[in-house]
Amino acid sequence: MAEDREPPPLADAVQTDFREVEEGEDLFVSTVSTLSPTSPEPASFPAEDISTNSNGPKQEILLDDDQEDLFAEATEEVSLDSPEREPILSDGPSPAITPVTPTVIITPRVDALFDRSLDESFLNYSGFLFLSSSAYRGAAITSLSLFSRNEFSVKRRFSDFLGLHSKLASKYMHIGYIVPPAPEKSIVGMTKVKVGKEDLSSAEFVEKRRSALERYLMRTVNHPALVKDPDVIQFLENTELPRAVSTQALSGAGILRMVNKAADAVNKMTIKMNESDAWFEEKQQQFENLDIQLRKLHASVESLVCHRKELSVNTASFAKSAAMLGNSEDHTALSRALSQLAEVEEKIDQLHHEQAYADFYLFSELLGDYVRLITAVKGVFDQRMKTWSKWQDAQVMLQRKREAEAKLQYANKPDKLQQAKDEIKEWEAKVQQGERDFEQISKNIRREVERFEKQRVKDFKVVIIKYLESLVHTQQQLIKYWEAFLPEAKAIA
Amino acid sequence: MTSLSQDCDKEKLRSVSVDLNNDSSLLIDIPDALCERDKVKFTVHTKTTLNSFQKPDFSVSRQHEDFIWLHDTLVETEEYAGLIIPPAPPKPDFESPREKMHKLGEGEATMTKEEYTKMKQELEAEYLAVFKKTVQVHEIFLQRLSSHPNLSKDRNFQIFLEYDQDLSVRRKNAKEMFGGFFKNMVKSADEVLISGIKDVDEFFEQEKTFLLDYFSKIKDSTAKAEKMTRSHKNVADDYIHISATLNSIAADDNTALKQHLEKFAELLEKLRKVEGRVASDQELKLTELLRYYMRDIQAAKDLLYRRARALADYENSNKALDKARLKSKDVAQAEENQKQCLLKFDKLSESGKKELTSFKGRRVVAFRKNLIEMAELEIKHAKNSISLLQGCIELLKVN
Numbered sequence: 001m002a003e004d005r006e007p008p009p010l011a012d013a014v015q016t017d018f019r020e021v022e023e024g025e026d027l028f029v030s031t032v033s034t035l036s037p038t039s040p041e042p043a044s045f046p047a048e049d050i051s052t053n054s055n056g057p058k059q060e061i062l063l064d065d066d067q068e069d070l071f072a073e074a075t076e077e078v079s080l081d082s083p084e085r086e087p088i089l090s091d092g093p094s095p096a097i098t099p100v101t102p103t104v105i106i107t108p109r110v111d112a113l114f115d116r117s118l119d120e121s122f123l124n125y126s127g128f129l130f131l132s133s134s135a136y137r138g139a140a141i142t143s144l145s146l147f148s149r150n151e152f153s154v155k156r157r158f159s160d161f162l163g164l165h166s167k168l169a170s171k172y173m174h175i176g177y178i179v180p181p182a183p184e185k186s187i188v189g190m191t192k193v194k195v196g197k198e199d200l201s202s203a204e205f206v207e208k209r210r211s212a213l214e215r216y217l218m219r220t221v222n223h224p225a226l227v228k229d230p231d232v233i234q235f236l237e238n239t240e241l242p243r244a245v246s247t248q249a250l251s252g253a254g255i256l257r258m259v260n261k262a263a264d265a266v267n268k269m270t271i272k273m274n275e276s277d278a279w280f281e282e283k284q285q286q287f288e289n290l291d292i293q294l295r296k297l298h299a300s301v302e303s304l305v306c307h308r309k310e311l312s313v314n315t316a317s318f319a320k321s322a323a324m325l326g327n328s329e330d331h332t333a334l335s336r337a338l339s340q341l342a343e344v345e346e347k348i349d350q351l352h353h354e355q356a357y358a359d360f361y362l363f364s365e366l367l368g369d370y371v372r373l374i375t376a377v378k379g380v381f382d383q384r385m386k387t388w389s390k391w392q393d394a395q396v397m398l399q400r401k402r403e404a405e406a407k408l409q410y411a412n413k414p415d416k417l418q419q420a421k422d423e424i425k426e427w428e429a430k431v432q433q434g435e436r437d438f439e440q441i442s443k444n445i446r447r448e449v450e451r452f453e454k455q456r457v458k459d460f461k462v463v464i465i466k467y468l469e470s471l472v473h474t475q476q477q478l479i480k481y482w483e484a485f486l487p488e489a490k491a492i493a
Numbered sequence: 494m495t496s497l498s499q500d501c502d503k504e505k506l507r508s509v510s511v512d513l514n515n516d517s518s519l520l521i522d523i524p525d526a527l528c529e530r531d532k533v534k535f536t537v538h539t540k541t542t543l544n545s546f547q548k549p550d551f552s553v554s555r556q557h558e559d560f561i562w563l564h565d566t567l568v569e570t571e572e573y574a575g576l577i578i579p580p581a582p583p584k585p586d587f588e589s590p591r592e593k594m595h596k597l598g599e600g601e602a603t604m605t606k607e608e609y610t611k612m613k614q615e616l617e618a619e620y621l622a623v624f625k626k627t628v629q630v631h632e633i634f635l636q637r638l639s640s641h642p643n644l645s646k647d648r649n650f651q652i653f654l655e656y657d658q659d660l661s662v663r664r665k666n667a668k669e670m671f672g673g674f675f676k677n678m679v680k681s682a683d684e685v686l687i688s689g690i691k692d693v694d695e696f697f698e699q700e701k702t703f704l705l706d707y708f709s710k711i712k713d714s715t716a717k718a719e720k721m722t723r724s725h726k727n728v729a730d731d732y733i734h735i736s737a738t739l740n741s742i743a744a745d746d747n748t749a750l751k752q753h754l755e756k757f758a759e760l761l762e763k764l765r766k767v768e769g770r771v772a773s774d775q776e777l778k779l780t781e782l783l784r785y786y787m788r789d790i791q792a793a794k795d796l797l798y799r800r801a802r803a804l805a806d807y808e809n810s811n812k813a814l815d816k817a818r819l820k821s822k823d824v825a826q827a828e829e830n831q832k833q834c835l836l837k838f839d840k841l842s843e844s845g846k847k848e849l850t851s852f853k854g855r856r857v858v859a860f861r862k863n864l865i866e867m868a869e870l871e872i873k874h875a876k877n878s879i880s881l882l883q884g885c886i887e888l889l890k891v892n
Contacts, residue, residue, distance in 0.1 A: 297735065300735045300738055301731075303734070304735065307727040310727070311725060311728055314720045315724075317721075318720070321710070321713045324710050325710045325713075328710045329707065333857075334857050453748055456748075456750070457750045465889055468757075468886050472879055472882045475878045475879045476875075478872075479875045479879075482868045483872060485868050486865065486868045486869070489864040
């Protein structure tokens with residue numbers, strides 16, 4: 001398979017806003033790509049640390065004294081395999097420079113901790129996620145200067161993750177980048193945990209969320225542009241983050257988001273775009289279909305998980321019953337065999353439970369993630385439509401201004417005429433910009449979709465094999481257990 | 494209307510009860526059955542060398558109610574009070590597959606044609622399985638009778654096998670049914686009776702304690718095994734839906750993923766068949782085994798009740814004799830009565846002991862056979878699954 005070659009996101013606008021670098025400085029410069037100059041937020045690398053907004057309540061700041069509480073709850077650690085990032089190459093302007101694969105590997109790992117002593121508002125997540133990222137030094141390049149340390153751990157709230165996503169979406173989606181969606185809030189799940197239910201379902205909820213956040217981060221840092229984004233770096237590195245209140249559903253920002261979403265939905269219906277590019281039309285249809293099919297598949301797999309859990313429970317129940325039957329049996333050998341049967345069934349119920357776990361975390365969650373990702377993909381297509389619409393509106397406006405100017409020519413009002421000419425210039429610029437934006441977003445989307453599809457193929461291939469291997473493992477265990485039981489059954493005299 | 498011709502699966506199905514049809518002088522089987530709406534008509538085929546029958550080889554058509562009639566008649570026969578009467582076969586119950594078929598019909602719009610066809614096939618297979626099971630259970634009932642030294646000679650049994658007309662006139666009419674209801678009421682009083690009194694005879698006391706306890710345990714196990722098997726079937730069904738959707742996605746896919754999805758879908762389709770076999774084998778070897786012996790233990794308990802009733806009769810006759818002696822009236826009659834009661838009780842006890850001992854032997858042998866077969870089948874299916882899975886994994890890793 002061909003090595004992934006990733007052209008710099010914006011070949012035209014390479015800015016040299018960077019931090020201190022070690023050897024290979026020049027090389028590093030050309031690989032740094034930042035945002036387009038027209039993007040609303042300027043590219044800036046963070047200062048070392050950010051002071052916390054201290055106008056919030058005390059709970060925002062994590063004091064060391066709270067450490068004991070935080071580590072009181074047992075946590076599970078799962079680290080996914082470290083992904084290799086797509087190499088960012090300095091294609092283009094200087095062919096003399098040989099492309100080098102940067103060897104920065106970022107492995108975010110998310111652990112979940114609970115602190116019930118924190119008293120937070122209803123809609124906020126009161127648990128903390130302990131985030132650790134390891135960035136390993138590569139051989140040739142120390143593009144490591146993106147991060148100031150090799151390995152670091154920070155504590156983050158769920159709302160921090162949402163805040164990160166919100167920032168990235170607002171920065172990148174309108175220029176056509178597919179920003180990985182953050183996991184969804186779950187008021188029900190979280191309330192149960194808050195209420196202090198120490199049962200299995202709240203532990204499962206925490207694990208599910210932890211795993212989802214980890215995958216979210218993995219996808220975000222896997223994106224060649226996003227990993228360099230200052231907000232991402234800050235998120236991964238900084239000890240404290242300003243509280244992301246704007247992610248609360250009922251906050252001002254939250255309401256604004258809802259209003260915007262509604263407006264977007266209406267606009268989508270009213271914009272009739274003349275699609276000149278068959279590629280886009282085809283791709284959009286493709287993603288529509290894939291969306292429907294993936295949702296269906298996801299539902300079926302969720303059903304499988306549910307049934308497998310039921311099977312586990314029913315097998316356990318049968319095992320207990322068989323044990324009682326064995327106790328009641330007065331024929332000695334048969335009694336022993338029945339007890340053995342009960343033990344086998346108990347082990348098998350555990351097996352089913354583990355398989356259900358694999359069904360869920362390998363298969364079901366992947367599908368869920370991709371359903372959400374495709375929504376993001378559809379989102380960028382919509383953004384393109386909006387960009388096109390803006391361009392068209394500018395053209396209409398320009399036309400109007402020209403007509404107005406023509407009218408003024410005859411009306412002989414010199415001062416107004418000058419104003420009209422100025423406005424025409426203004427709108428001509430806007431039309432040009434609109435066209436440029438449209439072309440840029442189209443180009444970005446093409447590239448993003450290609451990357452997305454490659455990643456999708458890779459993800460699914462890996463997961464399918466892993467899943468099949470989990471099934472193999474289950475069957476192998478089954479053989480072991482039944483083969484152990486067989487002599488017991490034969491021993492019945 | 495569905496017709497069923499027994500095939501080699503018959504051998505496998507017959508394993509729940511053992512020691513049947515060893516005596517070739519009277520061989521019975523049910524080679525065929527018809528299902529007409531709610532009624533099942535069994536073809537009972539008899540091959541015999543006995544003179545008591547008119548022909549050496551003949552068949553009749555019987556309904557489930559005829560089997561019940563035969564069973565009840567045997568139970569009510571005094572002469573067989575000391576025997577374990579083989580339990581009556583349960584009524585054919587197609588409710589579950591029928592309900593599922595109905596649900597499937599309702600959900601047809603949400604599935605692809607391929608999915609629907611597969612689900613329908615699965616349901617038809619389930620329907621067939623229920624059908625086979627009911628045939629098996631009726632067959633075993635008759636075979637238990639034919640291999641019993643006393644019961645095989647029963648006149649009503651002979652009529653059942655031979656009479657070439659409809660048996661419905663002989664079946665319970667309303668009055669008899671009421672009698673049956675009354676009989677059930679008396680029986681539950683007996684249940685209280687035997688649970689309370691401690692038997693003098695050590696053997697019977699032990700048997701009583703054992704059977705009472707074992708019955709409730711095996712009833713529970715049967716129910717739990719049934720639930721377990723049903724969950725297994727649900728998992729197999731889910732594989733169908735997943736496989737079908739994967740195929741749909743693969744059809745639209747033009748990336749390198751296409752082949753992976755197709756192979757994965759194909760594998761799941763094969764796996765679900767294996768899972769289905771695991772579920773149905775488990776049902777036959779485990780659930781049906783437990784269910785059968787649960788009913789058999791009920792029959793053994795019935796024997797104990799009858800013996801307890803005979804004991805009660807005997808004790809009453811003793812009291813009556815004492816009273817008669819006191820009053821010096823009808824003494825001879827009372828003496829005779831007492832003698833008869835004692836005789837009956839002794840006969841019941843003797844034959845009961847024999848029956849219960851052989852019953853235990855039968856039970857142990859049947860459990861052994863079925864548990865071994867179930868373990869062997871589980872291993873076979875798991876090995877099959879592994880080879881399918883590993884074959885697919887290898888194929889996928891190459892790409």
